[in-house]
Amino acid sequence: MMTARSVSGKVALIAGGAKNLGRLLSTGFAEDGARAVVIHHHNAETKDAAAETAELVRAAGAEALVVDGDLTRPGNVTALFERGIEEFGGIDIAVNTVGRVLRKPIAETTEDEYDLMFDINAKSAFFFIKEAGLKLNDNGSIITVVTSLLAAFTDGYSTYAGGKAPVEHFCRAAAKELAPRGISVSNVAPGPMDTPFFYGQETPERVAFHKSQAMGNQLTQIDDIAPIIKFLATDGWWITGQTLFANGGYTTR
Structure with a gap:
């Protein structure tokens, strides 16, 4: 019988780990007691933020690799x-927060924009799950951040929500394939989050509307x-192959 899992002494890898979530x-x-954290960031623009995050991780008592x-x-x-793995001997928890948002009508969306959105939101998520499945220690956790727009009926977000939608299928398949090794695979679908990632696509009026759709009249x-x-990486390890809509009532299904 497996017992509840703990972060203590584990190694976590966070894709997009330099800032925000x-x-x-x-x-x-x-x-929470992790032994080490691997902090991924995209390029030179996020280098300083990643270095700052690494210092915060070390100050909290864990090793850090950028x-x-x-x-x-x-x-x-x-x-x-x-x-x-080379630095810390193994990885136990893999979380992918990487994503890119675009709000644009289908009629105005170019092929390059389509390819970029699906590369970032679907392709990178697929290969992250693949590598995590190949490389994680047994009884590990793979968690991907998707979007509550997967349950929305709205305009403008065809390539963003569409690019995230395949991740649900990747998650279910991986959960079945990795179950014999005790690896749980799940998604978290936040509502619009109060970070710079969100505001660049929206007008003040639409921000107010998004806030009005959740408890407390606020963004996630x-x-x-x-x-x-x-929780999904510890006590919630028994949740696998599923997407949790965590959005204050913004959308559901």
């Missing part, structure tokens, strides 16, 4: 996991999502 997870796992790379290239995903806070992700 990724930073909160990186530091949170360290504060790895950069464009995860739409599968070779970079492989290298990310291999670097973590990263402080509300991080504990759910940590």
Whole structure:
């Protein structure tokens, strides 16, 4: 019989771990007793943020490794996991917060925009789950951040929600395939989060509308999502192959 899992002494890898939700997870796992955290960031623009997050992780008592790379290239995903294993001997928890949002009518969306959105939101997620499945220690956890728009009937987000939609199928298949090793695979679907990731696509009027759809007339806070992700990696390990809509009532299905 398996017992409840703990972060203590484990190694966590956070894709997009340099800032916003990724930073909160990186530091949170360290504060909860993780032995080490692998902090992924995309490129030179996020280098300083990743270095700051690493210092916060070390200040919380864990080791930290910063790895950069464009995860739409599968070779970079492989290298990310291999670097973590080389440095710390293994990885127990893999969380993917990477995503890109675009709000644009279908009629105005270019082929390049379509390819970019699906590369970031679907392709990189697929190969992250693949590498995590190959590289994680037994009884580990794989968690992907998707979006509550998967349950929305709305305009403008065809390539964002569409790019995230396949991740539900990747999750279910991986959950079945990795179950014999005790690895749980799940998704968390936040509502619109109160981070810079959200505001660039919206007008003040639409921000007000999004707020009005959830409890407390507010956007989703990263402080509300991080504990759910940590729960899935610990006491909630029995939840697998599922998407948790964590959004204050913004959408459901």
